[in-house]
Amino acid sequence: MNIVGPELDAADECEQLLRSLPRWFGIESALLEYVKATRTLPTFAAYELDLILGFISLKEHCPGAWEVSCIAVHPDNHGQGVGRRLHEQAEIWLLNQGTHFLQVKTLAASHPSPEYARTRGFYERMGYHPLEVFIDLWGSRLPVLQLIKCIHHS
Ligand SMILES: CC(C)(COP(=O)(O)OP(=O)(O)OC[C@H]1O[C@@H](n2cnc3c(N)ncnc32)[C@H](O)[C@@H]1OP(=O)(O)O)[C@@H](O)C(=O)NCCC(=O)NCCS
Incomplete structure (x- = not known):
């Protein structure tokens, strides 16, 4: 697996990837904003040969x-x-930017989505604390x- 970024010119590939996840990215206007942001925000993508496996955008x-x-x-x-590799790469880059805090927003447990329950499990495994x-x-x-999540030198 190869990670590239933080500048990415792969909006079409990112769009296809998000469209493969309709249970998470089913709101068209939000999906298009995320696609656009892959060009404007620092973004890392994971590739296997020339196939995109995933990406992370940071604001x-x-x-x-x-x-x-x-x-x-x-x-x-x-x-x-x-996901772990992408997040680790993002954290290394953020540490070099002098970052102290990293936040993420996702659907809360009071929503019944089983998909987002998995997403919350991933974030907690990545070391985030519910705030x-x-x-x-x-x-x-x-x-x-x-x-x-607090970002610091280990
Ligand atoms: C969330 C997502 C990015 C995680 O990526 P991934 O490649 O599947 O995750 P990884 O395989 O790297 O898992 C990383 C760690 O999280 C853990 N994890 C993953 N899903 C988990 C779950 N449901 N509960 C608990 N831990 C979980 C893994 O066990 C792993 O732990 P380890 O590395 O200590 O063994 C991916 O599943 C995804 O794209 N989901 C749909 C989109 C989404 O939810 N985006 C965020 C919207 S807010």
Whole structure:
């Protein structure tokens, strides 16, 4: 597996990848924003030969405080360590940018989606701590869990 970034020119491949995950990226306007962001935000992608396996986009909100804006791994490759590799690469890069905090927002446990339950499991495995639930940040039917991870030299 080969990781490239943080500048990526692979919007079409990223779009196809997100379209392979309709249970997570079923809102068309949001999907298109994530695709566009692969060109404008620091983004790392994992490849096997010339096949994209996954990508992660990162957004800086305040100095030293970043967010995982989007992470996605092709469903054929879930559970094979691709997400971990992408996240580790992102953390190395963020550490070099002087980052202290990394946050991510995802669907909260009060939503019944079994897919997002798996996503929360992944984030907790990556070392995030649940911080706060926002009941209407994404609209009243999509409760949002904010998770945070401190980034530091080990
Ligand atoms: C979430 C996602 C990026 C994870 O990528 P992945 O390649 O499947 O994950 P990995 O195989 O690298 O797993 C990394 C670790 O997380 C753990 N993990 C994965 N899913 C888990 C779950 N449901 N519960 C607990 N731990 C889990 C793995 O066991 C692994 O732990 P280890 O490395 O210590 O053995 C991927 O499944 C995905 O694209 N999901 C759909 C899109 C999505 O949820 N995006 C985020 C929207 S907010």
